[in-house]
Amino acid sequence: MTTYGLTDEHTMIADTVRSFVENEIYPHEDLVERTGEVPPDLAQQIKQKTIDLGFYACNFPESAGGAGLNHVEFSLVERELGRGSMALTHFFGRPQNILMACEGEQIERYRDPAIRGERMDALAMTEPGAGSDVRGMKCTAVRDGGDWVLNGTKHFISGADHADFLIVFVATGEDDTPRGPKKRITTFLVDRGHPGFTIRDGYKSVSHRGYKNMILDFDDCRLPDGAVLGEVDGGFAVMNEWLYATRITVAAMSVGRARRVFDYALDYAAEREQFGQKIGKFQGVSFQLADMITEIDAADLLTLACADRLDKGLPANREIASAKLFASECLARVTDAAIQIHGGMGLMDDYPLERFWRDARVERIWDGTSEIQRHIISRELLRALGA
Structure with a gap:
């Protein structure tokens, strides 16, 4: 995990959420994948544990009853949640920040109950x-x-x-x-x-x-x-x-999922033997690992950098588009390479890689397609020159 520019508090936030995902989300992923459903009691259990942890509605200011995380801190939360099944991490509870626009009776009827986890x-x-x-x-x-x-x-x-x-x-x-x-x-x-x-x-x-x-x-x-x-x-x-930074969420979650996928590929390359040696010794595999981790680190830093710009009150539209574009496409390349390293077994449901491969595809579509992100980036570059 890249640590450039992160404080001890940032690391603690990331470690806490990662531990939650590993202990409370991973064990139930096979059930959700097999049935396509999240049992209501399990959903409520995840929600309550998130509330107990103090992370429910962590993207809302303390004045409204949230944890008051800034953009960098919230990006770290989303990055670690990206490692787990979205169907399950949905109940970790991040209401839409747009609810901060509520006024009058809307605050008690919609915003506050959403922050408390009483309404979704x-x-x-x-x-x-x-x-x-x-x-x-x-x-x-x-x-x-x-x-x-x-x-x-x-x-x-x-x-x-x-x-x-x-x-x-x-x-x-x-x-x-x-x-x-x-x-x-x-x-x-x-x-x-x-x-x-x-x-x-x-x-x-x-x-x-x-x-x-x-x-x-x-x-x-x-x-x-x-x-x-x-x-x-x-x-x-x-x-x-209020929806300005939702693309950072896609970028951050793509980074987290890419790191989980990479760990599978790295461990497999270090254990699997062919022709009398570990396959990680072969240049065709080792170079893929080098490319994968380089891209993941770059996507991570790009995502944190645009979150930092928001925290500093700087324009970040182009930077967010770049992060969403690069991280989502990085995830696609990493999952594909991980399957290649696993060979035929990578496509079997004995491993979760085929699931990660399928899941990765939508990241280049929702919250603005890759084509839309390229349009935003190029438009801002050209506008600065009057074109």
Whole structure:
């Protein structure tokens, strides 16, 4: 593990979470992989142990009841959680920071219960026809008799199977611009079971079994003004302020998972014999190990560096995109190389490598595809030159 720039407190945070994952998550991974489900009692057990550990909602400030970790510290938490099954680490509890935008009654109804672990949230943005193109969403809310009436569908909504309420982004109008129509977006808080709102099973994914994606349907779902999070038509402002660093989470978790995969490859190379010697002695294997650890360390440092920029109040959009891009693609290369080192056994379910290989694929897609990250990076570089 890279330690550059990390204090003893940082190391303690990382070690504590890693120990939790090894002792409380690893033993249940085979069950989740086999059944595709997390038993409710196990989910509650993980949640309570996280609360007892003092890490539930650790991404929220102390003034709101969280642990008050900064971006670097929270990245270390996510890095270590990345080693374990997402279906299980979901209950380690990191509510969406966007709930800090709650005001008035919303604080007691949504934000504080989420921080205490009494209610779980999920974020709903993606639609069947609007993935990376957020402004292309067709889910709408219109005014009617003093209320808002929502209609449309969201899909690929992670965590909605356990959520008590959803944070939903919908179109609430449209402006004419020189580049064509531009939709205005508003954020709503919607309780599970609210009339006109249903949650149904989504698609069966090869990545992260047990960590389900769900489909949300809104059919004349009527909501009061009190359900608006932030300002009307201010969904992008809320998004930019509170969801700015979610890509760091993907980068950090990719680093953690890559380190776990690397450990399997390293141990196997040190133990497996062919032609009378350990396979790690062969240059074809040893050079792969050297490339793997170099990439992982680079991804780790890149991720921590952009988290540090956020802690210092510096612009970090390009740096975060670079970290997400490099770390997720690094994970793909590392898992592929680990399977190559294991040979045919790497593809058998006797080892978890085939699972890591499948799980790695989605990291280059969600929270902004690799292509979107390259667009962000190149756009910022060119804008600085007026291009």
